[in-house]
Amino acid sequence: MTSSYDDILKRIQSALHAAAEVFVRFTPGEIETEYKAGHDPVTEADRAVDAVLRQNLLRAGEGWLSEESVDDASRLSHSRVWVVDPLDGTREFVMGLPEFCVSIGFVENERPVAGGIYNPATKESVIGAVDCGILYNGSPARPSQRESLAGSLILASRSEMKRGEWQQFQGRDFEVRPMGSVAYKLALVAAGKADITFTLTPKNEWDVAAGAALVQSAGGFVCKPDGSELRCNQRDPLLPGLLAGGPRLRTDLLRTLHVQEADTAVSSKA
Numbered sequence: 001m002t003s004s005y006d007d008i009l010k011r012i013q014s015a016l017h018a019a020a021e022v023f024v025r026f027t028p029g030e031i032e033t034e035y036k037a038g039h040d041p042v043t044e045a046d047r048a049v050d051a052v053l054r055q056n057l058l059r060a061g062e063g064w065l066s067e068e069s070v071d072d073a074s075r076l077s078h079s080r081v082w083v084v085d086p087l088d089g090t091r092e093f094v095m096g097l098p099e100f101c102v103s104i105g106f107v108e109n110e111r112p113v114a115g116g117i118y119n120p121a122t123k124e125s126v127i128g129a130v131d132c133g134i135l136y137n138g139s140p141a142r143p144s145q146r147e148s149l150a151g152s153l154i155l156a157s158r159s160e161m162k163r164g165e166w167q168q169f170q171g172r173d174f175e176v177r178p179m180g181s182v183a184y185k186l187a188l189v190a191a192g193k194a195d196i197t198f199t200l201t202p203k204n205e206w207d208v209a210a211g212a213a214l215v216q217s218a219g220g221f222v223c224k225p226d227g228s229e230l231r232c233n234q235r236d237p238l239l240p241g242l243l244a245g246g247p248r249l250r251t252d253l254l255r256t257l258h259v260q261e262a263d264t265a266v267s268s269k270a
Contacts, residue, residue, distance in 0.1 A: 003131050004129075005106070005130075005131065008106050009128075012127055014056045015104055016125060018052040018056050019102040020118060021052075023045065026045045028095075033094050045087055046067075047068055057104065061080070065237060066082075076233065078233075079108060081232070083107050083205050083209035084105065084210070085102075088117075088181040088182060088184065088207060089101060089184060098119065099121075099181055100121065100181050100184065101119040101184040101187070102118045103115075103181075103209075104210050105206075105211075106213065107233050110232055111230075112212045112213035113129060113130045114129035116214075117183050119184055127214075128218065129213070130213070133219070141190070141191040142192055143195075144189075144192050146246055146249060147252075148249075149172075149173070149249065149252045149253060152195035153174070154169075154176050154196045155179045156169075156199075158179060161178045177194070183208065189246075196244065198245075202241060203241060203242060205237040206237065211244070212242065215245075221245060221250040222242065222243070222244045224243070225241040225242070227243075227254055
């Protein structure tokens with residue numbers, strides 16, 4: 001890949017490699033777990049990977065936002081910011097399910113423009129930038145070219161499905177498959193391994209920045225649940241949710257979710 005983000009992509013690749021070496025020390029399903037406020041699990045792996053990501057990625061003049069680092073508001077003064085989740089899908093990691101990943105997003109002027117994910121359990125990697133496309137396990141990939149939701153595969157949050165939040169989408173003419181990590185789901189959509197993923201439940205920027213960059217870099221669409229543009233490095237990193245999929249599925253998905261394209265146009269200008 002030739003890209004104006006060559007240096008960024010090299011750093012992402014180096015960081016993912018370093019993170020993979022950290023994961024060799026841990027066995028999914030056999031690791032001690034602590035719980036943060038709000039009952040979110042955290043492990044030694046989360047913290048160890050956070051440290052190697054910072055070491056490999058961050059340079060002077062860049063901001064940093066990570067789930068496992070204390071938020072430093074100085075990031076708001078930077079136009080170039082790393083938004084990372086050292087271990088997205090910690091619950092799955094603790095349970096021994098192969099649905100977790102390292103998630104690295106690079107944001108420029110509030111837009112996710114480059115990203116990389118690595119799933120240590122499946123050895124899958126997806127990396128790319130908006131001006132060069134993406135590579136899935138080293139080979140060029142693109143998102144679904146399907147034109148209708150009928151027959152499509154939609155990746156859903158495992159925990160959201162358990163809570164009954166996807167009940168309204170059962171029995172439709174598309175398949176809904178539960179899966180863990182948000183970033184991993186987005187990466188699979190970017191690579192065309194599934195047609196769509198979406199969540200109507202609030203997520204943090206570190207959950208989605210990398211995956212959003214990958215979907216958009218591959219040629220797919222990403223937007224918030226009201227159809228408006230995703231922007232990152234906001235003072236409050238909590239987002240209302242996210243929709244992503246193949247480029248020709250946006251209108252059908254918004255229609256299914258009762259979001260009108262007219263409203264989308266207005267929201268995008270807000």
